[in-house]
Structures are given as C-alpha cells and as structure tokens.
Amino acid sequence: MLKEYLGDVPVGISNRHVHISQKDLEVLFGRSELTVMKPLFQPDQFAAEEKVTLVGPKRSIEGVRILGQMRNSTQVEISRTDSYFLEIEPALRNSGDLEGTPGIIIRGPKGEITLDRGVIIARRHIHMTEAEAGQFGVKDQDVVNVLVKGERPVIFCDVLVRVNNDYALEMHIDTDEANSGFIVNWQQLKVYR
Amino acid sequence: MLKEYLGDVPVGISNRHVHISQKDLEVLFGRSELTVMKPLFQPDQFAAEEKVTLVGPKRSIEGVRILGQMRNSTQVEISRTDSYFLEIEPALRNSGDLEGTPGIIIRGPKGEITLDRGVIIARRHIHMTEAEAGQFGVKDQDVVNVLVKGERPVIFCDVLVRVNNDYALEMHIDTDEANSGFIVNWQQLKVYR
Numbered sequence: 001m002l003k004e005y006l007g008d009v010p011v012g013i014s015n016r017h018v019h020i021s022q023k024d025l026e027v028l029f030g031r032s033e034l035t036v037m038k039p040l041f042q043p044d045q046f047a048a049e050e051k052v053t054l055v056g057p058k059r060s061i062e063g064v065r066i067l068g069q070m071r072n073s074t075q076v077e078i079s080r081t082d083s084y085f086l087e088i089e090p091a092l093r094n095s096g097d098l099e100g101t102p103g104i105i106i107r108g109p110k111g112e113i114t115l116d117r118g119v120i121i122a123r124r125h126i127h128m129t130e131a132e133a134g135q136f137g138v139k140d141q142d143v144v145n146v147l148v149k150g151e152r153p154v155i156f157c158d159v160l161v162r163v164n165n166d167y168a169l170e171m172h173i174d175t176d177e178a179n180s181g182f183i184v185n186w187q188q189l190k191v192y193r
Numbered sequence: 194m195l196k197e198y199l200g201d202v203p204v205g206i207s208n209r210h211v212h213i214s215q216k217d218l219e220v221l222f223g224r225s226e227l228t229v230m231k232p233l234f235q236p237d238q239f240a241a242e243e244k245v246t247l248v249g250p251k252r253s254i255e256g257v258r259i260l261g262q263m264r265n266s267t268q269v270e271i272s273r274t275d276s277y278f279l280e281i282e283p284a285l286r287n288s289g290d291l292e293g294t295p296g297i298i299i300r301g302p303k304g305e306i307t308l309d310r311g312v313i314i315a316r317r318h319i320h321m322t323e324a325e326a327g328q329f330g331v332k333d334q335d336v337v338n339v340l341v342k343g344e345r346p347v348i349f350c351d352v353l354v355r356v357n358n359d360y361a362l363e364m365h366i367d368t369d370e371a372n373s374g375f376i377v378n379w380q381q382l383k384v385y386r
Contacts, residue, residue: 002194080372080373080375081274084372092344092345092375123345124345151285152285152316152351153351154347154348154349154350154373155347155348155350156347157346157347157348158345158346175274176274176369176372176373179272179273179274179277179373180347180369180370180372180374182273182285
C-alpha cells in the first residue's frame, strides 16, 4: 500500500464554504465585489468577510464563509457530517464538477437564492507546481496515498494530484477527514506511491 | 502496512453517548433504572430511552442518548468534531480509562450534574470472542490495520483488539471516522496485520 515515499506535504483543512458567482453575490449581498478578510495559501485565493446561511429541508447552518475569487457557478462544499445535519445528499466531486449534484437554498443579508445544483463533498487532493511534481515524481491526475502519523494514525488512499504553476504545495482535506486523524492545519503528511 | 489479511469485521458507528452511574441517573432523571429503547449488537448492552444535554462553556448539545448497562462511573464519549463545538479538550482513551480527563456539565429533566472528569474520545477497537481471535490469529490488546474500501478509501492504523467471550464480533468507530471514509453501519471492513 505504501510502496515508495515521495515527500512531505503540508495540509490545509477546508471547513464548509461557498464559492459564489457575481450574479448570486448581488442577490445575497446587494453588491458586485467580495471583501477580502484574509488571503489563503493558494495564490490569489482568499477568505471573504461575507458569510451566508445554508438552508436545508429542516435545519440550517449559519455563518458559512464565502471564498474568493468569484466563480462562474456558485458551489457549496460541505462535509458528510454537515450533509447529515442538513439532510442533503451531495456526491464526492472534484471542484467545478457540478453536473447532477443537489441544490440548496442560500440566504444572505439582502436576499435568498435557490440553487438547483452545486452542493458537493470535495474530493481530497494535493496542489503542486510542475517543479514540485517533478520532485515528487508524479504528474497531474495521478493518485497517491498519504500517511498521517499521530495519536490516531490513518492512511488516505486514492488522493488526487493536481499540478498547475498557479498552485502552492498543499493538500486539501475536509473537517471529517481532519478530525478522523486528529489533524491540524499545516501538519506535514507523508506522500507515498 | 497491510502485511497479512486476517478477515472481515462488521462496523458499528458510535454517535456521541453517555454511560451513566446509578447515582448520576437518580439526579438527572429521578429514577434508579434505565428504560431499554433497543438492544445493541454487543450482548446485554442497549440504547436507553433517556437522553441528556451536554453543556459546554458556550454551547450545548441536546438529545445525547444514554447507553446501558449502568457503570460505576459516568463517562461521556464525543467526537473531535463535538469537542470543537463544545470547546472541551478530551483525550483519546479506552473506555473506562478516565484518569486526567476533563469534566462537563450534564443536564437531565430532573437535575444537573457537574462531572469533574469523564469526557473522552473513544479509541477505535474491535470486539471479538476467543474463538474469533483464534480464527483471526490475534490476541487481546493486539493492534491491527483496517482497510475501508469505497468511494473515499482509508486505512485505520493502530486499531486495538479486545477479546472477551462476552463480546460479539464488531469494530467500533466514531462518527468522524465513519464520515471520513463514507462508512455506514454494518459495512464489512478488512482486517490486516
């Protein structure tokens, strides 16, 4: 299972969040630009000041942050734990792959939208540049295994590698994956073929 | 990492729950016996009708079920996700090992108790009989690795084996572990040395 050690990667834990289109931002907030709260580690990406409420059939989750830059389509990323709470059944998807995904109601301070699709559980992945891919000996769309040492050790199998020179070296996991392995932000994880 | 396949084990997912002492039950519910709602898979264990509220410094979780039989000491088992919500820092422990663990306030319909210790994140483990241990080729307190196949495959390392003829063959994990691997109750997992 862990055939060959390729290198270490720092982890970034994604809490539930929303990527928003300009059209939807205008309905929810009555404005056309996001307000930068703080930059994320991936270049040009940021956490916005703007937060929304995700409204499920019976229960809602308030205070869900929007991440920028803006996108062509609004996309909601939640954990499996969130999906049970909201009673929504999203698929495990790569970011942007929204065909056939369920929708949700999103509420902002100025209005509400009903997405007919866009809710996903994001597939874990590693961002890296071409130079880093060369050092790891992998290429875009490869899958690797990632060992998490610690008090509750775990191996994440079938982890997607995404190579682009606009990226910075970082593995993205969600809160369920983080909490299963007692993982904290910026922890170094071990990548294996 | 996965050296030798030993056999399959069905999984039971533990949601947050409380094991209660008779003294504490009397304070919370004004009675001396639990009411059986439904039996659990482990012999003589059951989910009770009685539910309580866990009260953290800022936030609470309602509707937390008590599991029977009664114990000598009250013990609260929560997930890491719950621990962030409640703002409590429990350690990863085997059931019953409560020395040095944090306390919590528990509220019932008839009263409230302040535990000075007893909150844990339960260490995952596999229950089996001596005959089953013989078939798996393991003994009490061994550790094994468990492969979870599926859409989000994962390997749980360092899984404790507990052997007792009062047990039934079952692996216990918490909701964070289940949701990280898209695991459902009664799914068969693969045990390796």
